[in-house]
Amino acid sequence: MPLFETLIVGGLQTNCYILKADDSDECVVIDPGGEPQRVIDAVSSAGLELTRILCTHGHPDHTGGVSLLHDELGGSFYLASSDIKYSAQPPGWLLAALGGYQQPPQPDASLNSAASVQLGSEKIVFIRTPGHTPGSTCFLFEGMVFTGDTLFKDSIGRYDLPGGDGKQELESIRDRLLVLPDEILVYPGHGPSSTIGDERRSNPFLTEIV
């Protein structure tokens, strides 16, 4: 299975996804937002080789577990350079809610510098979707799109946080996500999965743009 495991981590219940190559033991982790030891255990116990850590954006609930995971298992850490500042030490109340947050290291590579990365013989394609944050990026892989806090089942990401832009977020969803085929599975940064077709038809936040 290309989607090997989903772990719900940290106080804000972030979906951390482990993708595995079809033809090797290579894996990629998306959004290790907290509880890094659980992610390390899941990867290690399955005998997988972590090659990359991808973050959809810089918010602490998506980056808080990168540091330990990166130290323990390696893997190149990718984050949009424009989002580095949003992963800095969060305010106290948020820190308490997150539990176990660690400041992520400097990225090994910026998501801006490539269009895709390899996982086994397949590509994980980067789709730039600014709006929730300036560097928000979705990842397309084998019929699935990992949407971070840009698109949720029946909702969209908030755009009132620093760097957020609601108009840009809706344009990103319309021009870069809803153009994907209906059957593509949507795996958001929080909450249940969906499909592009279901979101186009019934997401109440998208009625003005579809």
Ligand SMILES: [Zn+2]
């Ligand atoms: Zn966010």
